[in-house]
Amino acid sequence: MKNVLVTGCNGQLGSELHNLASKYPKINFFFKAKDLDITNKAIIENYLKKNKINFIINTAAYTNVNDSEIEKQKTDLVNEKGVKNLVELSEKYNCKLIHYSTDYVYNGENKTPLDEKSSTKPLNYYGISKREGEKHIENSSCESIIIRTSWLYSNFGNNFVNAIIKKVQNKEKINVVKDQFGCPTNAKDLAFDTINILNSEIKLDKYGKIYNYSNLGYTSWSNFAKKIIEFLNIEYEIQEVSTEFFKSNVIRPKYSITNKNKIVNTFNLNIPHWEKSLKTYLTNFQL
Structure with a gap:
């Protein structure tokens, strides 16, 4: 029986892991959110003293890209210091650690x-903070990996898919950038494959600590939006615009298409194409 602590379980990925947990009776999941603040090392250590944890899955993160430029201290506290706390305690209590990062x-x-x-050379403060968190794991002695993911969506919280659907419901005009390219990720697929990695007999960091993960294939944000409309089986205009259309102080990468061969081959994963996964997600969705 594996004892697995999931931090940040109120977010998209943590919520999907929670939904899947009952299907894996040989894994004892502990889901902790507000009562286990990763920025408070003493609270985490007290929990690890009382509970024999084999794995820590850290889904906690400060993910508001725009606000990160303003609330840098808060961003660092979660994305860098919080990760540092988990790394040090994973080393001390012999826990294996799975952490998520970003294409940014x-x-x-x-x-x-x-x-x-x-x-790596992050273009915005969110990316900088996530990279600093990565460094603690890269330099750690505990068995650990970083899973860099991108364009995450789910039934939970704020994400691009839900934002497009909300605009349709409110009959709002939809402008979407056409010159930024990347890889959508269904959080349910990532949660499922995280559990596959947990169940693997392979040492997590046998081939290094960094892995890319998203659904297969790639697209632009505007085409992503068009596919959402198509799979909802409705007609709605998507206006394609350039990055410069949106006046923003936050720079986002124009190209963040990732190669997933390493994680697929190491852990024998069968990741679906992003269009297939999106279509499945939107099946039977009622506007």
């Missing part, structure tokens, strides 16, 4: 799919 650690200048060895 890349600089967006590539023209070919990014692999785990591609250089």
Whole structure:
């Protein structure tokens, strides 16, 4: 029996893991959110003293990209210091650690799919904070991995898919950038494959600590929006615009298409194409 602590379980990924947990009776999941603040090391340590935890899955993060530029201290507290706390305590209590990061650690200048060895140079403070958190794991002695994911969506919380649906419901005009490219990720698929990784007999970081994960294939934000409309089986205009259309102080990468071969081959995963996964997600969705 594996004892698995999931932090940040009120978010998209944590919620999907919670939904799947009952299907895996040989894994004893502990879901902790507000009562286990990863920025408070003493609280985490007290919990680990009282409970024999084999794995920590850290889904906790400060993910508001726009607000990160303003609330830098708060962003650092969760995305960097919180990860540092988990790393140090994982080493002390012999826990294996799975942590999630973002495609925003890349600089967006590539023209070919990014692999785990591609250089990192974040363009915004959210990406900077996530990269700093990654460094603690890369330098750690505990068995641990970083899963870099992108364009996450689910039934829970704020995300691009839900935002498009809300605009349709409110009959709002929809403008979407056409010149930023990346890979959508259904949080349910990532949660499912996280459990597959947990159940794998392979040492987590046997081939290094960094892995890319998203659904297969790639798209632009505007085409992503068009596919949402198509799979909802409705007609609605999507206005394609350039990045410059939106006046923003936050720079986002124009190219963050990632190569998933490493995680697929290491853990023998069968990741669905993003269009297939999106269509499944929207099946029977009622506007």
